[in-house]
Amino acid sequence: MKIEDIKSIAVIGAGDMGHGIAEVALMAGYKVFLRDIKQEFVDKGVSRINQSLEKLVSKGKVEQGLFDRIRSELLVPCVELGDAVREADLVIEAVPEIMALKQETFGAMDKLAPAHTIFASNTSTMKITEIAAITKRPEKVIGLHYFNPAVLMKLVEVIRGEKSSAESMQIGYDFVLRNAKVPVRVEKDVAGFIVNRVQAPAGVLLNAILDEGKIQPEQIDAVMRSIGAPMGPYETMDYTGLDISYHGSLYFAKTIHPDFACGKVIQAKVEAGELGKKTGKGLFDWSNGRPEIDLSKATDQFDLMDLVVVNVNEATKIIAEGACKLEDIDLAIVNATGGMGPMALVKNIEPADMTKRLEGLAARWGKEIFKPTQMIKDGQYR
Ligand SMILES: NC(=O)c1ccc[n+]([C@@H]2O[C@H](COP(=O)([O-])OP(=O)(O)OC[C@H]3O[C@@H](n4cnc5c(N)ncnc54)[C@H](O)[C@@H]3O)[C@@H](O)[C@H]2O)c1
Structure with missing residues (x-):
């Protein structure tokens, strides 16, 4: 089968992700x-899709003719699973992140x-093989x-x-291109894939700083x-x-290393129902909208590059496992977040300095996952 043979799609689950994935394909x-x-x-x-498309039509990003076709023939809402998949050449599943539900x-x-x-599954964490x-x-x-x-x-x-064929991977890749998105191949279903995995150690460091309590989030x-x-x-x-963040920590602690376990401050916040923006209170107060950050409180006790180097170290682990190539890391992170790629940020740092810095962070915070990998020591991150 080739990409030209993919004509009808089914999206299973019409929630936050499902409706967006459907809209992109439409x-x-x-x-x-x-x-x-x-x-x-x-x-x-369906109404979320229509509202979003209306905005895109008004901005001239989607043609009115396409929007009319979407409403009259291209988008078919269903409740029966059989009705959804019977004619589909590609199905994308976006039901809640529960393995038993995905398998069912x-x-x-x-x-x-x-x-x-x-x-295809849109899972953020679960093993495709399973x-x-x-x-x-x-x-x-x-x-x-x-x-x-x-x-x-x-x-x-x-x-x-583990069993996906080269043909299925190619069709997935080409489908993403046809949806005007940027595909990045992940050749092994390592926990967290590329983006969530590579960014996880920075989360561990941020949790450790919170738990120590010497520097406040605003600083x-x-x-x-x-x-x-x-x-x-x-604030992010x-x-x-x-x-x-809590559920991600639990999953990574179980599947990768206990160092990923959630910090005490975040755990207490979650237990108290203070989840951030959606509940009006988290690390910051959101009751009047975005928190005001006082720039004069910026601390000189913390170097932002520490967040970058621990992530680069993690990136070398999944590269060594064969999940992706070095150049895929920044391609993935830049296109997932709109921010800068970590690999570009450390390009000019010498291996000896990276090694020393990571060893220092591992000792300072008691985290084995921050210890420099062989690839870092050998300078294979640039
Ligand atoms: N929200 C995110 O930021 C994000 C990002 C990437 C991936 N994901 C993944 O996408 C998937 C969906 O997440 P979401 O945020 O859209 O969740 P959501 O709760 O917003 O939507 C899930 C939808 O699936 C429906 N559903 C439940 N059982 C179903 C079934 N058997 N058949 C069809 N529909 C069913 C629910 O009624 C709900 O409308 C999860 O695997 C999640 O990990 C989420």
């Missing part, structure tokens, strides 16, 4: 069957979809990991499960804001939701 002219478990959930997904969904789709249909194992077509199962909001963020990670965010970043790291944690 904008590329694909017929999209959008399924959720209740009519009201599908209707909500893939098992049912396997029986209802045509034999040629490729299945999801694929429930089907009789593991070679046709891949990961297509979009970023939130899917309409805006350019990156889609195209993930190979570090002020440093970041004073160099022109739109948001500091702690609040913005995304401290529960997301």
